[in-house]
Amino acid sequence: xxxxxxxxxxxSMPVPNRYLTSLLVSYKGRKILIDCGEGTQVSMxxxxxxxxxxxAILITHFHADHIAGLPGILLxxxxxxxxxxxxxxxxxxxxNVVEGLLTIVGGLPYELRLIEGPNSDIxxxxxxxxxxxxxxxxxxxxxxLYIRRRPKFDAEKAKERNIPIQxxxxxxxxxxxxxxxxxxxxxxxxxxxxxGIKLCYATDxxxxxxxxxxxxxxxxxxxxxxxxxxxxLEKAVKNKHMLFSEAAFLAKEGKVDRLWLTHFSPSLxxxxxxxxxxxxxxxxxxxxxxxxxISLKFK
Amino acid sequence: xxxxxxxxxxxSMPVPNRYLTSLLVSYKGRKILIDCGEGTQVSMxxxxxxxxxxxAILITHFHADHIAGLPGILLxxxxxxxxxxxxxxxxxxxxNVVEGLLTIVGGLPYELRLIEGPNSDIxxxxxxxxxxxxxxxxxxxxxxLYIRRRPKFDAEKAKERNIPIQxxxxxxxxxxxxxxxxxxxxxxxxxxxxxGIKLCYATDxxxxxxxxxxxxxxxxxxxxxxxxxxxxLEKAVKNKHMLFSEAAFLAKEGKVDRLWLTHFSPSLxxxxxxxxxxxxxxxxxxxxxxxxxISLKFK
Numbered sequence: 319x320x321x322x323x324x325x326x327x328x329x330s331m332p333v334p335n336r337y338l339t340s341l342l343v344s345y346k347g348r349k350i351l352i353d354c355g356e357g358t359q360v361s362m363x364x365x366x367x368x369x370x371x372x373x374a375i376l377i378t379h380f381h382a383d384h385i386a387g388l389p390g391i392l393l394x395x396x397x398x399x400x401x402x403x404x405x406x407x408x409x410x411x412x413x414n415v416v417e418g419l420l421t422i423v424g425g426l427p428y429e430l431r432l433i434e435g436p437n438s439d440i441x442x443x444x445x446x447x448x449x450x451x452x453x454x455x456x457x458x459x460x461x462x463l464y465i466r467r468r469p470k471f472d473a474e475k476a477k478e479r480n481i482p483i484q485x486x487x488x489x490x491x492x493x494x495x496x497x498x499x500x501x502x503x504x505x506x507x508x509x510x511x512x513x514g515i516k517l518c519y520a521t522d523x524x525x526x527x528x529x530x531x532x533x534x535x536x537x538x539x540x541x542x543x544x545x546x547x548x549x550x551l552e553k554a555v556k557n558k559h560m561l562f563s564e565a566a567f568l569a570k571e572g573k574v575d576r577l578w579l580t581h582f583s584p585s586l587x588x589x590x591x592x593x594x595x596x597x598x599x600x601x602x603x604x605x606x607x608x609x610x611x612i613s614l615k616f617k
Numbered sequence: 618x619x620x621x622x623x624x625x626x627x628x629s630m631p632v633p634n635r636y637l638t639s640l641l642v643s644y645k646g647r648k649i650l651i652d653c654g655e656g657t658q659v660s661m662x663x664x665x666x667x668x669x670x671x672x673a674i675l676i677t678h679f680h681a682d683h684i685a686g687l688p689g690i691l692l693x694x695x696x697x698x699x700x701x702x703x704x705x706x707x708x709x710x711x712x713n714v715v716e717g718l719l720t721i722v723g724g725l726p727y728e729l730r731l732i733e734g735p736n737s738d739i740x741x742x743x744x745x746x747x748x749x750x751x752x753x754x755x756x757x758x759x760x761x762l763y764i765r766r767r768p769k770f771d772a773e774k775a776k777e778r779n780i781p782i783q784x785x786x787x788x789x790x791x792x793x794x795x796x797x798x799x800x801x802x803x804x805x806x807x808x809x810x811x812x813g814i815k816l817c818y819a820t821d822x823x824x825x826x827x828x829x830x831x832x833x834x835x836x837x838x839x840x841x842x843x844x845x846x847x848x849x850l851e852k853a854v855k856n857k858h859m860l861f862s863e864a865a866f867l868a869k870e871g872k873v874d875r876l877w878l879t880h881f882s883p884s885l886x887x888x889x890x891x892x893x894x895x896x897x898x899x900x901x902x903x904x905x906x907x908x909x910x911i912s913l914k915f916k
Contacts, residue, residue, distance in 0.1 A: 330696075331658070331689070331692070331693050331696065332656075332658065332659045332662070332689070333659075333662065334659060334662055334663050356655050356656060356658070356659075356685070356686060356688075356689045357631075357655060357656050357659065359630070359631060359655070360631045360632075360633060360655075360656065363631070363632065363633055364633050380720065380721050381721065381723070382688040382689055382692055382721045382722060383689075385721050386655070386685065386686075386688045386689050386721060387655060387685075389655075389681040389685045390630070390631070390655045390681050390682075390685050393630070393681055393682075394630050397629075397630065414720060415720045415721060417717070418716070418717030418718060418719070418720035418721070419717060419718065419720070419721070420717070421679065421713060421714045421717035421718070422679050422680065422681045422684050422685060422714060422717070422718070423681060424680070424755075456723075
């Protein structure tokens with residue numbers, strides 16, 4: 319089960335009761351944060367989340383509303399007793415930005431491992447992570463996270479191949495075993511690949527066609543909707559953001575299961591007023607709000 | 618009238634409903650921030666404060682709980698339409714830290730003027746600012762802010778010296794005037810100096826004797842009290858912080874009017890439980906809390 323919690327849904331500047339952009343994703347107790355605007359650690363505390371099992375922080379881009387919470391998060395993780403390395407992934411320039419922010423952090427009891435994207439071959443814990451360059455005012459990456467589903471155990475196949483029954487469990491768990499000089503591999507007892515769970519997260523950007531393919535078949539597509547109404551199109555074009563309708567169009571093209579809108583303009587105090595602008599295009603749209611959660615299961 | 622608002626009273630890490638360390642001081646519509654931990658701009662929005670008239674940000678030291686809110690504040694000030702320069706004051710190393718944090722800020726529509734302390738000869742708007750090095754794990758400064766009070770107008774003195782009555786108002790306002798070849802100076806019509814308003818702010822530090830002199834006769838002394846109870850003395854010594862009783866001792870020695878305790882440990886969820894530990898030493902002690910305010914008048 320992939321647990322998703324939208325820690326903050328605010329863009330640009332915080333408004334009271336709306337934290338800046340951040341998403342928390344957990345699978346089997348291991349956590350990944352995507353973006354961490356100012357206040358992210360407070361929002362995590364409000365949901366009662368621990369900090370020690372955060373294995374990676376993925377940064378879309380280096381605007382303060384997406385990353386200013388990083389120093390605080392790193393210190394609070396340190397305080398949780400973490401000693402294992404933490405990955406920080408981000409667009410080009412990551413090293414310079416992280417070094418800049420570390421001037422107010424001091425020593426950390428764990429190593430930071432930086433991965434500068436674009437990079438679509440990242441594996442952290444059980445997460446397979448891909449990135450896609452977006453179209454914003456600075457280099458910006460969308461992320462997709464994929465949890466692979468283990469193929470079904472095929473008892474017939476195991477019997478046909480005379481696999482000793484005491485090895486079934488280990489093979490089923492993906493382990494290779496050598497017994498009495500013969501090597502047994504998981505594929506000897508496993509059936510066909512099954513679809514895993516896919517999450518796609520994209521902010522900030524103008525709509526780009528490649529994003530629809532990148533988000534293809536996601537269980538959840540979390541996408542910026544800086545402005546609700548078509549009247550804001552000029553602003554959206556100028557500031558390189560999206561309207562609700564543009565995010566919905568991408569969701570439809572990508573045939574995703576559901577769309578959550580996020581990263582609302584501080585002037586958009588009641589985003590739900592504009593939801594029909596998205597639903598008219600993609601029915602299963604929901605307005606994001608701070609600490610909105612969903613648990614996604616394998617189908 | 619000097620308006621004081623404790624925007625955040627949390628030390629180290631935020632806890633829900635307790636913002637990190639920051640103080641807002643306003644006089645005649647001009648504002649100074651002392652420290653700006655993560656979330657400071659949200660606390661300012663909650664009290665309905667504007668951002669455009671912030672003339673200076675004074676940083677005690679470069680731990681994230683005192684400065685991580687700086688990028689967000691600078692951007693929100695930019696968004697308010699500010700174009701006049703802003704002063705940032707801090708201990709040695711300021712330039713490096715500000716440059717580091719600016720990696721996530723981009724261009725600002727105003728100039729930043731940095732003043733690296735210790736420096737006790739700073740004048741910004743009507744504020745006379747002094748600094749005092751403290752004893753923390755990194756270089757750290759206490760700040761005192763002083764608003765000078767104009768001496769009383771002395772009509773007898775003015776009459777004795779045959780000052781033309783039409784000049785009285787301008788001289789009283791501190792202006793020098795030349796009329797018919799004669800120079801008139803404010804001191805010709807003004808009485809003795811009168812005590813102004815003094816605020817002293819000190820966090821983080823072990824108690825140092827020089828701080829009592831530095832805070833001398835303050836109308837308000839805002840001082841860290843990381844721990845409430847004497848049982849925490851070992852921790853306070855190790856982490857270079859103060860107990861409530863130590864802050865109270867400094868307040869008493871400095872003969873200040875009132876003491877506000879701030880910068881509470883995240884483990885100190887009910888600081889008011891320990892107030893007697895301070896009051897036994899210095900009666901006019903109050904427990905700081907987020908957005909606690911006071912307006913200080915000339916006496």
